[in-house]
Amino acid sequence: MAGRRDGLVLREKLQGSRRSRIAVAITLGILLGCALTLLYPGGLFSSDPPARLPHRPKSDLQIDSSSCESEERVNALKSDIASLSEKNVDLKKQVRELQEKLRMAEQGQDNAQKQFLVLGEQHKAGPFGTVKGLRTNPTVMPDESVNQRLAKLLEEVAIRKEIIVALANSNVKDMLEVWFTSIKKVGIPNYLVVALDNEIAELCQSNEVPMYKRDPDQDIDSIGKTGGNHAVSGLKFRILREFLQLGYSVLLSDVDIVYLQNPFDHLYRDSDVESMTDGHNNRTAYGYNDVFDEPGMGWARYAHTMRIWVYNSGFFYIRPTIPSIELLDRVAGRLSRETNSWDQAVFNEELFFPSHPGYEGLHAAKRTMDHYLFMNSKVLFKEVRKDADLSKLKPVIVHVNYHPDKLPRMKAVIEFYDNGKKDALQSFPDGSEW
Template sequence: MLIRGRSSPPPPLWDSNRHDPDSILREGDTLQKQLDEWCVRATSALVVDRTKTSASLCGRLQRQLGASGGGDAAASSVVAANTASISGAASSNGAAAQCDPNGHPVTTVAPINPKYLMRPAAEVEKENPEFASQLAAHSNDKREIMLALANAVMICKNTTICWWNGGNILESFLEILERSNVTNHLIGVTDEETAKYLQDRAASRGAGAFAVNWFRPNVAIPASQANTREANRVSSLKFSLLQTSLQLGYHTMITDMDLVYLSNPFDALHRDADIESSSDGFDEMAYGHMSSIADPTMGWGGGGLYMQTFTINVGCAYLRATHRTFAVVKRAADELAAQPGWDQQVFNMHLLTQSHGDYSSPYATLRVMDIDKFVNSKRFFRSRRNAYIPGSRATAPTPVMVHFNYHPDKHARMVCIMDRYFRGQVDACDKFPGGSEPGTR
């Protein structure tokens, strides 16, 4: 039988008369936990800025330990580590993110190889003054920029080169930017034909028209990509520009042009991960799905579990300017500079491969965008077709974006989405099959 007796007072948190190293360390841990919990409550109540309080308290305690002739070296190192982690969180995340929700200082899992650390922004700006100026002029108040690349293939005057059977993707993309009011964009133009197209377009529309922000990147395409297809050459250039924009401190949404933003995508971001990206997944595997295997020859021990997940799509990805993000981008860029490759495959390998043996992951955190907000064309036209088509009976909410990564008739499907959601022609996409072949669903 359980007998409930009179409650007794809790034991003391520490014995103030003990001065041995273990007792002091336990006392320090208890104090640190209480301080962290207090910081969470104070910050949530808008009472205090943790940068000015907990870091200074820890710093004062550290100085006192040093002035007293050392005391316990281990205790001093613990305080120093806590001070560094708090100060690091304050400087990297800003005042609004001083305290982690569980009350612990924000720390990194492991040190990053110095080779993949971002260089000081001032140094990078001196080497890239024009790009830095463009970013400063066109980013929003959160230092966010949408970055795209364009060449004459996107204008598609030669249907042999633009293999999607014709259509001016660049012009449609510019209309999409205007319709969705994405003013914080910047387009890197890689050839004279595209530059002239944009100059003539701006002149014909006049001074009061929606401004298209573009520049000519002063970056060479790696020699390793010289004989690959056009898309690979442009993609390798994308990673060179990304390295610069991140080091200059701009959170960058990299985007392809074969997609339609139906609203401003920056309004739909969570901003709680190093990388927030759309997915090639069209079902639960986009977020990760647990599967199993069974090997009868192993008897009772023949089962095993594993995770399946789709790659993210760097045709629509938001990359925060952190050392971890930069490490993924630089690793991918270095590999693409050394040998031919598909940028999306290379990027995913460095982002998703887990640490093992001598290989250390960049430890970048990932958020997969909602696949019914940032929708790929296979989900829209095939795997969840009944929710989107026919348009008159659609049950799915209006997406933030539709990306035509699965279908070759890219521009025709872009136009149908624009007609349906921008111009109110609800049946504009109903005629398109689910797959690439007529009659498929």
């Protein structure tokens, strides 16, 4: 019995000891939780920095965390800071460049919605037959920083921001004299010769002809001084860009042209480009429906096509608009890459070809000039001189573009229209004699 009693007493002592340890553990857990709550009020795993413990004097064993950073690490950080500073300067420069490109891109957005915002308030469509789309693109903001010397000259020569411009080198000296003599006789004051060599510059100065000599440009000068008619003709698209950027409308003129009236009195100014035509009648000049016949197609043998004879790139009026400048850029760019291309063909392709897969067409407004007022030499020598009624009509200009014997025909035009010599044109054949 005594042994059994002793066993019960021992078991009770062990159970009491176990309960005591559990109580102690619970108490310690509560105390630890309270301590952690005081030390980490935001939570033990919070992203917020832990609360700082009260400041205590550092002992030899307490080491400031900043002193743990090695000297190499500090130097590396300094190097990174210097590198980032340099990159920051480059980034600022790139940002400025991007901002400028963005400004130019925004200026170049000439879609219909923006034009409405620029030109006036939006309106509902009117009744049937009364609705008309926009015809005239807004002009660009003049930028005199492009060429201050030219800007100052144009202020003196141009009238109402319009000017006749011709490019010339010594290869066309004789025709140039006939050209500016006819202009003077009509009394046109706002014209300018872009002299491509010193001989032309001296000729203009001696005849009191407004002249502009460009600053030296190796690529342009080599073409301007030695190039033939086609080379110089292609060069004009690059040079004209500055005139448009300065805010001036230009009536571009080749020198194989005789002026009989002031052309500025006969312009509409409702399009980006207003050009004379190589067409010789209403159909070829203004367009017509040409039917293509393919008998093998049976019922669908007839295909209708729209045709128009090309604009003449030697005489056109161009307004300072974004589409006009884009046209000049496109033509000049292609001519620089396609050395065998003819500038007039490229000029018309860029002006007329529509957008299609892989190609974005030019959104430019265009107008064809009256082919009897702005007359090419085919119209004159094949038709007008042989018609008693048409020969009484005095054109604004005559462009001797269809014939290689340009100088004698130019002089004959002056004799016929200005001096009243009725047979002045009769000795020339309709076309050229090979």
